[in-house]
Amino acid sequence: MALLTVKNLTKSFGGLTAVSDVNMQIEEGELVGLIGPNGAGKTTLFNLLTGVYEPTTGKVILNTHGKEREIQGKKPYNICGEGIARTFQNIRLFKELSVLDNVRIAMHQRVGYNMMDAFLHTPKYVKEEERMIKEAEELLDIFHLSHKKFEKAKNLPYGEQRHLEIVRAMATKPDLLLLDEPAAGMNPNETAALTETIAQLRRDFGLTILLIEHDMSLVMKICERIYVLNYGQMLAKGTPDEIRNNKQVIEAYLGEER
Amino acid sequence: MDVRQSRKKNTVITLVLALGSFAIVQGLIMAGMIRSYQMVTVATICINIILAAGLNLVTGFTGQFSLGHAGFMAIGAYVCAILTLRDGSMGSFFIGTILGAVMAALCGVLIGIPTLRLKGDYLAIATLGFAEIIRIFAQNLVITGGAAGLSGIPKFTNWPMLWAFTVVTLILIIAFIKSSHGRACIAIREDEIAAESMGINTTKYKVMAFAIGAFFAGVGGALYASTFYILKPTTFGFMKSIDILMVVVLGGMGSMTGTVIAAAVLAIITMLLQSFSELRMVLYAIMLVAIMLFRPQGLMGDRELSVPGFIKKRQKKAPKAE
Numbered sequence: 207m208a209l210l211t212v213k214n215l216t217k218s219f220g221g222l223t224a225v226s227d228v229n230m231q232i233e234e235g236e237l238v239g240l241i242g243p244n245g246a247g248k249t250t251l252f253n254l255l256t257g258v259y260e261p262t263t264g265k266v267i268l269n270t271h272g273k274e275r276e277i278q279g280k281k282p283y284n285i286c287g288e289g290i291a292r293t294f295q296n297i298r299l300f301k302e303l304s305v306l307d308n309v310r311i312a313m314h315q316r317v318g319y320n321m322m323d324a325f326l327h328t329p330k331y332v333k334e335e336e337r338m339i340k341e342a343e344e345l346l347d348i349f350h351l352s353h354k355k356f357e358k359a360k361n362l363p364y365g366e367q368r369h370l371e372i373v374r375a376m377a378t379k380p381d382l383l384l385l386d387e388p389a390a391g392m393n394p395n396e397t398a399a400l401t402e403t404i405a406q407l408r409r410d411f412g413l414t415i416l417l418i419e420h421d422m423s424l425v426m427k428i429c430e431r432i433y434v435l436n437y438g439q440m441l442a443k444g445t446p447d448e449i450r451n452n453k454q455v456i457e458a459y460l461g462e463e464r
Numbered sequence: 465m466d467v468r469q470s471r472k473k474n475t476v477i478t479l480v481l482a483l484g485s486f487a488i489v490q491g492l493i494m495a496g497m498i499r500s501y502q503m504v505t506v507a508t509i510c511i512n513i514i515l516a517a518g519l520n521l522v523t524g525f526t527g528q529f530s531l532g533h534a535g536f537m538a539i540g541a542y543v544c545a546i547l548t549l550r551d552g553s554m555g556s557f558f559i560g561t562i563l564g565a566v567m568a569a570l571c572g573v574l575i576g577i578p579t580l581r582l583k584g585d586y587l588a589i590a591t592l593g594f595a596e597i598i599r600i601f602a603q604n605l606v607i608t609g610g611a612a613g614l615s616g617i618p619k620f621t622n623w624p625m626l627w628a629f630t631v632v633t634l635i636l637i638i639a640f641i642k643s644s645h646g647r648a649c650i651a652i653r654e655d656e657i658a659a660e661s662m663g664i665n666t667t668k669y670k671v672m673a674f675a676i677g678a679f680f681a682g683v684g685g686a687l688y689a690s691t692f693y694i695l696k697p698t699t700f701g702f703m704k705s706i707d708i709l710m711v712v713v714l715g716g717m718g719s720m721t722g723t724v725i726a727a728a729v730l731a732i733i734t735m736l737l738q739s740f741s742e743l744r745m746v747l748y749a750i751m752l753v754a755i756m757l758f759r760p761q762g763l764m765g766d767r768e769l770s771v772p773g774f775i776k777k778r779q780k781k782a783p784k785a786e
């Protein structure tokens with residue numbers, strides 16, 4: 207069975223159905239794109255997958271480590287523990303905290319000491335803290351952020367904040383990584399570099415990735431398959447070539463000039 | 465960054481500050497400059513540091529606005545008072561302090577689980593309500609002496625003991641803040657949705673912070689009972705919670721250094737204005753307004769005494785290492 211299966215997922219906000227009867231399957235190791243015009247419901251779908259919203263109806267089934275379970279309606283921290291991590295479209299870093307702390311917080315769910323060790327700074331605490339710092343630095347190295355580890359997150363340039371979002375998500379050791387517009391606000395050079403890094407991340411960590419992106423150069427280049435949402439409904443799915451030539455998709459994007 | 469090295473450094477700083485503060489006050493006592501009248505202020509400073517350090521963990525670090533701290537303090541105070549009135553030994557004082565603190569912490573868990581789902585104003589009102597319930601219990605139970613309260617509580621606290629309790633409280637709370645658990649609490653303050661999405665059970669850590677804060681409020685209450693002989697339900701009213709909150713806000717939400725400084729400053733102001741107690745409240749109000757206008761982050765913001773120099777040095781070192 208696929209790593210992630212979404213069955214008839216629907217979310218209504220009062221009268222507005224932001225996600226409507228969506229079906230989706232993502233295989234292990236795939237890099238899948240999710241595109242669609244503004245307000246199509248892409249971020250809402252991410253919020254449903256990660257437990258920020260509870261779905262009105264439908265199922266989300268995760269299948270990792272030989273275990274299959276339904277995760278819809280679970281709390282975000284449980285879903286994170288199950289191996290799904292995400293970034294946020296409107297950056298949600300812990301702004302006042304250091305780059306290092308941002309990453310270490312995401313490692314907390316696997317921390318190997320208890321509350322008493324925390325109070326007494328036992329040898330176990332020291333060992334674990336050293337391990338966390340080392341691992342955090344390794345992750346930060348991916349985006350060449352290690353030397354900024356003591357800077358406050360809010361003082362990073364915009365592009366680096368987006369990178370830190372990805373590092374933080376990686377620190378939870380996910381099987382499935384959800385990226386919400388990782389290239390938003392970046393120039394073509396930065397986007398090209400990010401495209402490379404995402405592909406490399408998948409290879410090095412054996413990740414499965416689902417990404418929302420408006421920048422078609424990125425999506426068409428690295429995604430094996432693409433899903434298209436429009437007005438909350440799944441309009442089309444297929445390879446980049448199929449999507450490029452799909453009449454309905456072209457119509458949905460007409461006048462958007464992207 | 466070397467965890468061991470920074471731990472060693474912090475140990476040295478802690479020792480210097482702790483022993484330094486002890487030596488200064490002890491010196492003033494021996495020089496006759498702190499007599500029993502001023503000693504009341506010293507005791508108040510210690511107790512307020514303990515109370516406010518716990519509240520700062522809840523409000524400053526975890527971002528949960530609580531107005532019920534006096535309730536937890538009352539639990540510690542009455543438990544310790546009742547025990548030492550039955551058996552006036554040093555042993556029962558210590559047992560009473562621990563028991564009072566544990567009971568306060570348990571109440572913190574019980575109150576925290578339902579109320580910490582609430583946000584901002586609602587949480588403030590709920591915790592305020594809780595403290596009032598405790599006060600009304602104290603006012604009506606026989607064991608707490610009703611409205612008259614309890615008096616003649618044996619005194620076991622002295623300067624070295626108050627100092628030791630204060631230092632241990634600060635060391636434990638600061639250690640907690642500098643742990644992964646403490647960072648989980650701070651993450652909640654920074655962005656609750658992001659914290660949850662990064663795997664942090666926010667309710668659990670809010671309740672944990674709340675229980676720890678309540679525990680130390682219980683300790684502070686027990687020390688209060690033993691220091692001031694008398695307990696009255698009115699002592700633990702709304703204004704007591706405000707007093708403690710004032711220390712946290714003035715010192716800076718999220719700065720333990722600020723809490724210590726503010727506790728000292730406020731107690732000394734109170735001492736100087738002893739004969740004008742109405743004036744004290746006016747001054748408090750003016751100070752609160754002035755802080756909100758000119759320095760909303762408090763005296764220290766979220767900085768600590770030892771941190772800035774420490775970070776600067778590290779930053780200079782870091783690029784070279786690569």
Ligand SMILES: Nc1ncnc2c1ncn2[C@@H]1O[C@H](COP(=O)(O)OP(=O)(O)OP(=O)(O)O)[C@@H](O)[C@H]1O
Nearest residue numbers: 219222224242243244245246247248249250251295
């Ligand atoms: N919490 C909410 N309450 C009410 N309506 C909401 C809520 N969240 C999203 N919506 C609505 O759902 C629809 C889909 O929004 P969503 O953010 O998922 O779009 P999107 O595809 O991510 O768009 P964009 O490309 O602009 O990020 C929008 O009409 C939005 O206004």
Ligand SMILES: [Mg+2]
Nearest residue numbers: 248249250295
């Ligand atoms: Mg969106």
